[in-house]
Amino acid sequence: xxxxxxxxxxxxxxxxxxxxxxxxxxxxxxxxxxxxxxxxxxxxxxxxxxxxxxxxxxxxxxxxxxxxxxxxxxxxxxxxxxxxxxxxxxxxxxxxxxxxxxxxxxxxxxxxxxxxxxxxxxxxxxxxxxxxxxxxxxxxxxxxxxxxxxxxxxxxxxxxxxxxxx
Amino acid sequence: xxxxxxxxxxxxxxxxxxxxxxxxxxxxxxxxxxxxxxxxxxxxxxxxxxxxxxxxxxxxxxxxxxxxxxxxxxxxxxxxxxxxxxxxxxxxxxxxxxxxxxxxxxxxxxxxxxxxxxxxxxxxxxxxxxxxxxxxxxxxxxxxxxxxxxxxxxxxxxxxxxxxxxxxxxxxxxxxxxxxxxxxxxxxxxxxxxxxxxxxxxxxxxxxxxxxxxxxxxxxxxxxxxxxxxxxxxxxxxxxxxxxxxxxxxxxxxxxxxxxxxxxxxxxxxxxxxxxx
Numbered sequence: 545x546x547x548x549x550x551x552x553x554x555x556x557x558x559x560x561x562x563x564x565x566x567x568x569x570x571x572x573x574x575x576x577x578x579x580x581x582x583x584x585x586x587x588x589x590x591x592x593x594x595x596x597x598x599x600x601x602x603x604x605x606x607x608x609x610x611x612x613x614x615x616x617x618x619x620x621x622x623x624x625x626x627x628x629x630x631x632x633x634x635x636x637x638x639x640x641x642x643x644x645x646x647x648x649x650x651x652x653x654x655x656x657x658x659x660x661x662x663x664x665x666x667x668x669x670x671x672x673x674x675x676x677x678x679x680x681x682x683x684x685x686x687x688x689x690x691x692x693x694x695x696x697x698x699x700x701x702x703x704x705x706x707x708x709x710x
Numbered sequence: 711x712x713x714x715x716x717x718x719x720x721x722x723x724x725x726x727x728x729x730x731x732x733x734x735x736x737x738x739x740x741x742x743x744x745x746x747x748x749x750x751x752x753x754x755x756x757x758x759x760x761x762x763x764x765x766x767x768x769x770x771x772x773x774x775x776x777x778x779x780x781x782x783x784x785x786x787x788x789x790x791x792x793x794x795x796x797x798x799x800x801x802x803x804x805x806x807x808x809x810x811x812x813x814x815x816x817x818x819x820x821x822x823x824x825x826x827x828x829x830x831x832x833x834x835x836x837x838x839x840x841x842x843x844x845x846x847x848x849x850x851x852x853x854x855x856x857x858x859x860x861x862x863x864x865x866x867x868x869x870x871x872x873x874x875x876x877x878x879x880x881x882x883x884x885x886x887x888x889x890x891x892x893x894x895x896x897x898x899x900x901x902x903x904x905x906x907x908x909x910x911x912x913x914x915x916x917x918x919x920x921x922x923x924x925x926x927x928x929x930x931x932x933x934x935x936x937x938x939x940x941x942x943x944x945x946x947x948x949x950x951x952x953x954x955x956x957x958x959x960x961x962x963x964x965x966x967x968x969x970x971x972x973x974x975x976x977x978x979x980x981x982x983x984x985x986x987x
Contacts, residue, residue, distance in 0.1 A: 555784045562780065566772035575953075576919040577822065580776050587780050651767055669729065670764035676731045695725040702760050 554594055557603050558587060564604065564672055565611055571667045572615045574656055582618065586611040605678045608668070612682055654704040662697035669694055716743075717750050724754045728761055825895075826924040829916065830948060832894055833957035834941045836901050837912035847888035847903055857889045857902065864891060865898050867917045867954060884911070894920060911960040918955045923948035 565586055569579035589610045655663060668674045668682060669690075680687040723740050726732040732740065744751050839845035849860040854871035861869050871886065884906035892901035892914055899916035925948070926939025937948045947958045 558784075559777070559781065562772045562777055563769060566776065567770050570770055575922075576773075577922045580773070580822075583772065583776060584780065587783070591784070647763070648768055651763060666764065670761060671767060671769070676726075676729070691726045691729075691731065692722055694729075695722045698725060698757055698760055701764075702756060705760070 551594075554591075558590055558607070561604050561607055565607060567671065568608060568611060568664075568667050569615070571655065571663050572612075572660065573618070578618070582611055582614050585614045589614065602678060604672075605674060605682055608672070608674070608682045612664075650705060654701055657704065658697065658700060661693065662700055665690070665693050666697050666701065670698075717747060720744075720747070720750050721753050724750070724757055728754070728757060822922075823924065825921050826948075829894060829914075829921040829923075829955070830925060830939070830941065830946055830957060832892065833912065833914040833948075833959050834944055834946060836892055836914055837910065837944060837959035838942060840903055840912055841910055845890070848890040850888040852886045854886060857886060860889065861900055865900055867915075869900050869915060869954075871902065906960075906962065909961050911958065911962070914957045914959075916955050918950045918953050921955050923950050923955050923957075 562583065565583050566579055569582040569586075570576065573579050573582060586607060590607060593610075655666065658666070664683065665679065668679045669676075674682065676690040677687055679690050683690075685693070720740055720743050723732055723736060727737060727740055744754055836845065849857055851857055851860075854873045858869055858871050884904050887903040887905055889900060889902045891898045893899075894916055897916070897920055899914060899920070902913040902915070904911040904913065923935075923937050926937045926946070929936040929938055934949050934951055939946050944959050944961055947956075949956055
């Protein structure tokens, strides 16, 4: 198991993406504790699989794919929990915690209240700037569906923010 | 194709157009359409506004704890990685690397458990100081409305205390005394004081983004998981609900479940079942 890129470079690249990974993780899980766990798991997986990373291609997309898979595993774990219904466990924390006073907070609350499929695609495209091909790869969906999913997500967001945006 | 159907298709394409992902022929068709269709042009402008806001939406940064924890983890792993790169002692160094990562993970897990434990400790200390008359209330009122409103603007979350009809079974059994701010790692939360059967009950509330409940016996009641433990002779119940984490401290009978009455006033009290320690 030999790394193809220098270890320090690998770590620096990973740390550069920490805020982005955390932003995506919190948008998926909607709680800080879950998001921190997801980022830690992603970093662990990344270093375990560093030999597969040759420094070519999109490093950030590779990390986001790991993170997304870690989240899917967590969802499966939560869904199989006999006492915590998945949809109840993932309450829209932002909606309750943040005061709804300014536009940014309203956007945060609206984003947090979107269904997972819409939340994740908006974060990937509109906040993290991934291309449609990269999004298709991270979400493991056909490239042709990215645009329509994104369209639905933005339409829903616009509906939620109706009147809030000047 | 009906005009509305054509517009619906064009509006999906607006998404790709704004993202620079629309192939050239489709792009040119859409531009022609936008030049002649006011509805779709309005749609394009609205989506553009949303997109602008999202692109400039403030990012949530990883906490310093998380960053430093991960940096520490990688600095532990660095010498092992050097050995791996040199392809010497590969099996041994791989094992050491995994052990190092495991130790660092355990340390991170410990930090989280520490925060939960500090939160429980804070709730017990607050209660103890209230019992000993060492901690005055900042708002004194038996009105849930007044106390809830007092917190508005002082804490970074919305807290609405339960309101029961006057002269109900529950208002006879317990009384709200008032509240104060409570500090946890530099963040303000709510400390609410109730009295029941001459016993004091303290409720401490923080956003779940600051701390999660844990420790003690896990008890499931409906959709919630409660953590029951005893500290300094008091019963402590912690749980999370709707984005907030609660700690209820009392000296009431059983393990303090009776104190749940301050919020849960259904005629049939929830049945608690012990899961695990």
